[in-house]
Amino acid sequence: MLSLSVWRENKSAGEIAGQFNISFGAIWQHLGILRRAKVVRVEKKLAPFALFFEPQSRANLRDLRIARKRPPTIKGDSEFKCSYSMPNNIDVRAFSSKRDYERVVDYFLNADDQFLAGMGVRRNKLPPRKAWVDRIAADLELDDREKQSFFVAWLYNGEAVGHSNINSIKFGHQAHMHLHIWKPELRRSGLGVEFLTKSIDIYFARFLLSKLICEPWSQNAAPNRCLGKAGFRFVRCYTTIPSPINIELQANRYELTAEMWKNHLASIRKRSR
Numbered sequence: 001m002l003s004l005s006v007w008r009e010n011k012s013a014g015e016i017a018g019q020f021n022i023s024f025g026a027i028w029q030h031l032g033i034l035r036r037a038k039v040v041r042v043e044k045k046l047a048p049f050a051l052f053f054e055p056q057s058r059a060n061l062r063d064l065r066i067a068r069k070r071p072p073t074i075k076g077d078s079e080f081k082c083s084y085s086m087p088n089n090i091d092v093r094a095f096s097s098k099r100d101y102e103r104v105v106d107y108f109l110n111a112d113d114q115f116l117a118g119m120g121v122r123r124n125k126l127p128p129r130k131a132w133v134d135r136i137a138a139d140l141e142l143d144d145r146e147k148q149s150f151f152v153a154w155l156y157n158g159e160a161v162g163h164s165n166i167n168s169i170k171f172g173h174q175a176h177m178h179l180h181i182w183k184p185e186l187r188r189s190g191l192g193v194e195f196l197t198k199s200i201d202i203y204f205a206r207f208l209l210s211k212l213i214c215e216p217w218s219q220n221a222a223p224n225r226c227l228g229k230a231g232f233r234f235v236r237c238y239t240t241i242p243s244p245i246n247i248e249l250q251a252n253r254y255e256l257t258a259e260m261w262k263n264h265l266a267s268i269r270k271r272s273r
Contacts, residue, residue, distance in 0.1 A: 034229055045098045054151055090191060092164075092198040095151040101137040104151065104163055105129055107182050108245070120217040120242070120249040127245075144207060145171045152202060154181070154195040164199040166212070175203065175209040179223055195266075200230060200261060210258050215242050215251040231264030232256045 084095040095101060108116070108126055116123055127135070139147040147169055154162035162181035179196055181187050204210055216223035218237055228234070232254035240251050256264075 026101075055139075080134065080220045089157050090194055091189040092152050092195060092202065093155065094202070095140065095153060095163075098133065098137050098140075099132050100153055100160075101140075101150065103153075103182075103243070104136065104165075105132045107163075107180065113254075116264045119220055120246045122245070122247055125245045125247075129257075147171075148205075150175075150207070152199050154191075154199075155175060156183075156186065156191065162192075162195060164196065166207070169207060174213060175207060175208055176213050177203065177214045179226065184259055187222060192222070193229045196226055196230045200256065201265075204258055204261055212256045212261075214254045215240070216250045216254075217242075217246075218250040230256070231260055 005148050029055070106129075108121070109129060113123055116189050118161065126132070136149060136151070139149050144150075149165055149167040149168065151163055151165040153160045154164065161183045162179075164179045166175035177200075179192065179199070181192055181195075200212065203212060212232075214227055214232060216227070218224070233256065235253040237250055239248060239251050241248050242251055
């Protein structure tokens with residue numbers, strides 16, 4: 001407004017310059033006030049995101065990006081929580097010593113040929129005991145993201161009576177699952193479903209899986225029945241060799257996604273109320 005009055009009153013060049021200096025100075029002062037007011041308003045709006053405006057913002061941002069990309073390292077059962085509780089006399093725990101793996105190998109080596117044949121296993125395909133134990137125990141001390149296999153023991157009244165394991169693990173994605181009850185008198189008792197339910201809960205929680213896969217022999221009724229009760233969905237039957245100790249056979253492929261598992265647990269809780 002001052003500059004317009006200067007031109008109407010035909011002031012001299014010096015006076016015009018003076019008027020412009022006053023005008024620009026006042027405008028700049030007002031702009032400064034407005035700018036500070038705007039910053040205050042913006043800071044109030046962004047208060048929940050104060051992390052990004054602190055002096056250590058670069059380090060904070062770097063840590064935040066790492067946290068988003070890499071889930072926390074999980075080394076033992078005590079460091080993660082599962083959502084399924086079990087009866088007091090049965091429990092599932094992660095393998096913690098080489099002796100645990102020796103029991104698995106002995107379960108196969110000491111079984112009779114008829115029992116092995118019922119699983120589609122041939123004795124001449126079983127590796128030597130020491131080499132087999134050393135191979136499956138190799139992942140025990142590895143970080144979970146590096147494991148290719150992971151075993152849990154099934155305990156009944158404090159005694160190990162079976163196991164489950166996953167292999168071909170792709171951390172954060174999927175894994176293949178296996179299940180075995182060692183004690184003949186406990187088979188067809190309903191305990192397998194309880195053990196399997198807790199095992200599945202551990203696998204999803206510990207390895208952040210989106211899917212579990214299990215492929216038992218189509219003629220082996222026990223695991224097929226157990227998988228259906230544990231929430232798995234039958235996908236197809238096809239010819240394959242499931243593992244190095246198996247013969248070629250007709251396998252039933254079952255899959256369980258994280259979303260399916262969540263719904264299955266919800267239905268269990270609903271029935272138990």
